[in-house]
Amino acid sequence: MITLIFTNPFYLWLLVSIPFLIITHFFILRYLKRRAIKFANFEAIKRVTGTKFDLKNVRAISKNRAILVIRVFVLLFLIFSIAGPILWYSGQSSEFDFVIAIDASSSMLADDFMPYRLDAARKASSLFVESLKARTRVGVVSFAGTSFVEQDLTDNLKNAEDAINSIRIKRAGGTDIGSAITTSSNILLREEKARVIILLTDGQSTVGMPVYEAIEYANKNHVTVNTIGIGTEEGGTFIKGDLLSKLDEPTLIEIAQKTGGKYYKAENEEELAMAFDDISSSAEEKIPIDLSMGFMMISLALLFVEWGMINTKYRTLP
Incomplete structure (x- = not known):
């Protein structure tokens, strides 16, 4: 388009x-x-x-x-x-700005990943940043009931890795995926490059901005959102085994499809790594021409x- x-x-x-x-x-x-x-x-x-x-x-x-x-x-x-005037089109690009948005709500403590989902997300994200080309800029956002900018866009990939590894479970209750998308989009608006968000979550948006509003905001600003669903069909328990968290795929599929991105289901660390590999080599992104x-x-x-x-x-x- x-x-x-x-x-x-x-x-x-x-x-x-x-x-x-x-x-x-x-x-x-x-x-x-x-x-x-x-x-x-x-x-x-x-x-x-x-x-x-x-x-x-x-x-x-x-x-x-x-x-x-x-x-x-x-x-x-x-x-x-x-x-x-800025002309946006879908095509191949060698220059990207990435924002990695990682779910840090309590459901990410579920034990269907070893030792738990958040730890696997941090490891895979850190390896992804380490593999990026020099001068690629990366931002880091964590979110639970609200979103937090852990690292603004930077080409210092070591700082981005440190920001990812410093993410801990947030005390703010619930999961606000809509806020995570809008916050990540705002970070990307400062430059006219291909804008890509990588959203890692179990897909259960429970509070905050409606997801459809976040999708509209991303599309308005020509942001591609690739979603990675972390979790198994059986789900995992957290908080001393009292609660069960299952992957909510429909929400993540909708976000990816409506913003021109891809949805990846990751039930283990290998699939998580494969998702990041595919995103880094993705051929179709939204590219601006001034x-x-x-x-x-x-x-x-x-x-x-x-x-x-x-x-x-x-x-x-x-």
């Missing part, structure tokens, strides 16, 4: 100046026409062409429509340029064309 957005849409109001440009163009031409008629030598024209000219039947003066069209496009591309400079160059090129035309074929003689 291809989408064109403007980072400074306020400047699009300048498009209302185009009708004024057109009106001004014809007003000036009308003035020049009257001046040309005033000083024209009609008798000399009649002797040469055999045609009688007067103020009522002069139709030969050009309206310079080509000049007008060029000027309209110059103004149009100039306005588009300052409005900050069109501002391109529109500016087109505008300048048309200005040179217009300058050449008004000084040659379309030159107005006194």
